[in-house]
Amino acid sequence: MHIGILGAGQLGRMLALAGYPLANRFSLLDPAGTPSADIGRIMTGQDDDTLAEFLAGVDLVTYEFEHLDTALVERIEAHVPVYPSRRALAVCQNRGDEKALFSHLSIPTPEWRLVGSATELAEAVNAMGAPVVAKSVTEGYDGKGQAVLHHADEAEAAWNSIGHTQLVVEAFVDFVREMSIIAVRSTSGELAFYPMAENHHHQGILRYSMAPLADISDDVQARAEHYIQQLLDELDYVGVLALELFQLADGSLLVNEMAPRVHNSGHWTMDGAVTSQFENHLRAIQGLPLGSTRALHPTCMINIIGREVDASEILAHEDVHLHRYGKSERAGRKLGHLNVTAPTPDELKARLAEVHPLVPDVPAPRFLAWESSREA
Structure with a gap:
């Protein structure tokens, strides 16, 4: 298919990279005029002529970020399907509406x-x-x-x-850790859930995501899947949805917020799962069977923020995968990420101890899963 993507940043770039093996073609439209994807056919603006050029030959449209003008999406929907739906986009754009939806569905939230x-x-x-x-x-x-x-x-x-x-x-929530779950729903209603990830933020920006988690019970995973499935069904959602949660000391979960798109905390799936979140999003919106979400091995994603890494130093380490976004350095800007993999959590911990000092401005990783493993 010829797929249109609203937004031309790193998420649009990674969607396109995942879609080329499926013989997809891509047009990316950045309404704000600040594209960085450097892939596919890229346009900027949202005037009538630009929109007509963007839609020329496009079979369907998706988006890489939620801060979009819903009137623009409505204009596009008059020509081709847009996934996820405009309703999902509108709910996620307004935290009040999002919280109200959680309450309506009896999904626990602070x-x-x-x-x-x-x-x-x-x-x-x-x-x-x-x-x-x-x-x-x-x-x-x-x-x-x-x-x-x-x-x-x-x-x-x-x-x-x-x-x-x-x-x-x-x-304010006195949580034990921050977590997320990524789910995907296809046009046929087929569902798939990825293992939950543990996330660490620093200065408000995600720095680490690790999955799968050996210390997460089937009950906790099932509860997170239940919450996100309620949202998928209520919104008649198509594509990848991310749900951020807090885990409390008693093991209970509180939902923080959702994102109607592929998500930073799901980047570990590119090298740590059978099918990445990007490929599964594309499968879902095209009506193709979803791929397996099974984790292949313990994986930790590290964001590269503000300053680049030395690729030679990074890639000299075993089982380290570097994903660069082709952006120039700027404070607080996401320039890329690493996926570090290992056969066991202990080996992953050892590899991270070697690799994380090579990434500027990230604190040492500390995961509850490791503490729980040692106690066990």
């Missing part, structure tokens, strides 16, 4: 409320008890558009720093 002023934010801090996390209702990613409040008198400064007309205020 206590939350909407506020529309600094005064209401202060009242929420007092009512919910500090600390709380305030987030912009729209936009915001990688820690942007957020603030942690420890006292109500911080409300005005937080409100002004975020700079939005409405915020979601969430109770």
Whole structure:
């Protein structure tokens, strides 16, 4: 098929790379005019002529990020199918709507409320008890558009720093670890779930994801699958969906947020699973049978942020796979990632101890799965 992708960043690039073995062709449209994918046919803008050129010969359209103008998606839907649906996109663009959907489906999530002023934010801090996390209702990613409040008198400064007309205020969660689950649903309704990953953030940006997790019970995996399947079914979703969760000390899960696209915490699947999240997304939207999501071996993804790595140093290490995005260096910018694999968790830990010092500005990895394994 000839597939159109809205967005021309690293996710669009990796989708195209996964699709070429299936004889797919790709056109990428970056509405904001800042493409970096350097692959396929790339266009910028969203005027009528550009949109007509983008849609020429395209069989269907998908997207690599959720901060899209839904009116643009509606215009495209008049010509070709768009997956995932515009409804899924709209829900994920608004944290208030997203939280309301979780509540409607009885999916556990941290206590939350909407506020529309600094005064209401202060009242929420007092009512919910500090600390709380305030987030912009729209936009915001990688820690942007957020603030942690420890006292109500911080409300005005937080409100002004975020700079939005409405915020979601969430109770601070005393979690054991952050996790995610990636699922995929095809046009025929076929479902597949990847093993859960443990994620580590630093300065608001994901630094590590590790999967599969030897210390995760079948019950915890099943609960996460149940939550994400409810969302897939409710939204009549087609494609890859990511769900971020907190695990508490008692083993219970709270859902944080979802992303209607291939996800950074699923990059480990490129070298650690039978079928990557990118290939399965393309299979799903084309109505092809889904590939196996079985993990091949313990894998840890490390994001390369801001500064490049020395490829010669990195690739001198066994079972290290380098994925570069072709971007120039800039503070906070995702330039690529590594997937480090090993036959066992202990061997993976040893390899990470050698490799992570070669990646700029990442703290040493510490995973609960390793601690639990040692205790066992």
